[in-house]
Every structure is written in C-alpha cells, then in structure tokens.
Amino acid sequence: xxxxxxxxxxxxxxxxxxxxxxxxxxxxxxxxxxxxxxxxxxxxxxxxxxxxxxxxxxxxxxxxxxxxxxxxxxxxxxxxxxxxxxxxxxxxxxxxxxxxxxxxxxxxxxxxxxxxxxxxxxxxxxxxxxxxxxxxxx
Amino acid sequence: xxxxxxxxxxxxxxxxxxxxxxxxxxxxxxxxxxxxxxxxxxxxxxxxxxxxxxxxxxxxxxxxxxxxxxxxxxxxxxxx
Numbered sequence: 001x002x003x004x005x006x007x008x009x010x011x012x013x014x015x016x017x018x019x020x021x022x023x024x025x026x027x028x029x030x031x032x033x034x035x036x037x038x039x040x041x042x043x044x045x046x047x048x049x050x051x052x053x054x055x056x057x058x059x060x061x062x063x064x065x066x067x068x069x070x071x072x073x074x075x076x077x078x079x080x081x082x083x084x085x086x087x088x089x090x091x092x093x094x095x096x097x098x099x100x101x102x103x104x105x106x107x108x109x110x111x112x113x114x115x116x117x118x119x120x121x122x123x124x125x126x127x128x129x130x131x132x133x134x135x136x137x138x
Numbered sequence: 139x140x141x142x143x144x145x146x147x148x149x150x151x152x153x154x155x156x157x158x159x160x161x162x163x164x165x166x167x168x169x170x171x172x173x174x175x176x177x178x179x180x181x182x183x184x185x186x187x188x189x190x191x192x193x194x195x196x197x198x199x200x201x202x203x204x205x206x207x208x209x210x211x212x213x214x215x216x217x218x
Binding site for chain 1: 176179181185186188189190191192193194195196197199200202203204206207208209210211212214215216
C-alpha cells in the first residue's frame, strides 16, 4: 500500500505541504552537513525554477536549489556510476540581497536517483565548473 | 593521530577496503595512489574544505532572501 499522506514543514516562517515522493535521502549527508540525511524538495511555485531543499533532521538547515541546466544551457557534469536518464541534478544557490550577485555552485552538484530518491553531493574534478558561478547575463 | 612511517612502494589499509600506497617522493612532495570503493569519495582536503565553506555560506545566505530578490532572479532566468 502506498502511503502518501500530506505533511507540513515550516520554512522561513511559512508552512509548506509535501508528500513522501519529495523526500530525498543523503546517505553521507551534505558536505559540511554530515548530519543532514533526510531533506525535502519544495518548488517555489511563484519563483520558478527555484526550490527549497529543507533538512528534515534540523529545522534550521535550509537551502535554495535550482536545476543548473535550466540556468546554464551548456552545463553537462560528468556522472560516474550514474544513469543520466534517471538522475535529477540540482545545484546549491547562494542568494545575495543584490540579486545580481547571486551565485550557483556548479562545482559540487547534487545528484538524485529519481527511482530510489537517494541523493549525494558530488565534487566534480572538472575545473571548468566554479563553486560560485555568476548568473548568465548579469 | 596515528603516525606511520612508510617507504616507496609500501601501503597502508584503512578499514577493509581503502588502500593507500606511497608511489614516489621528491622535493618535499609525496605521490600517493589510492584504491577505494566507487562509493567512497576521495578528494584533496583543500577541495573538500572549499565546498564545505561554500555550502555553509549558501545556507547562511538564506537570510538575504526576500520577495524582490526572488522575483528578480526568477524573471531573469525565465526570460533569458
């Protein structure tokens, strides 16, 4: 039987609903956040294509993520031991109050296996991708 | 910290699967060969440290979020 109850999570003072299929599991945590094992992905419907990545283990740990391919057309990170068709790619966004100074981490994307929902942050060896890439045309 | 002395060609094993071999030594530098399972990530410490700092900065930067920033970002990306 599939259990797909709607749950609620508070992010930045606002309640969001989510289902189990939005939960991802970081077996090794995120780099610098080894205790973050479960997190939920919540699209910011009004601000496409951004999503919240909110830890379910620590209510203070929240990130903004984006599918980097939607922002950088040519982004093509090399996935070792992963099937590209089944992998969802996300990148952490560092927001700046001056929006033009917002950057995206292309050096260490998050790969999510769409079937198993297991996720990992991978550090690419490719030196063309930067830790703090500026948005195109800013 | 465990400290071991090794010569060129000698190895150490970490856990049951990770093997580190001293390949060569020159000018104060050491070349290491590392054999580890695919799912074990191996990086130069500085690189790992940089990512850690970047992740923490991204998490802290959440406090800079406001409606106008998100509106501008979304509009910029969707119309590019």
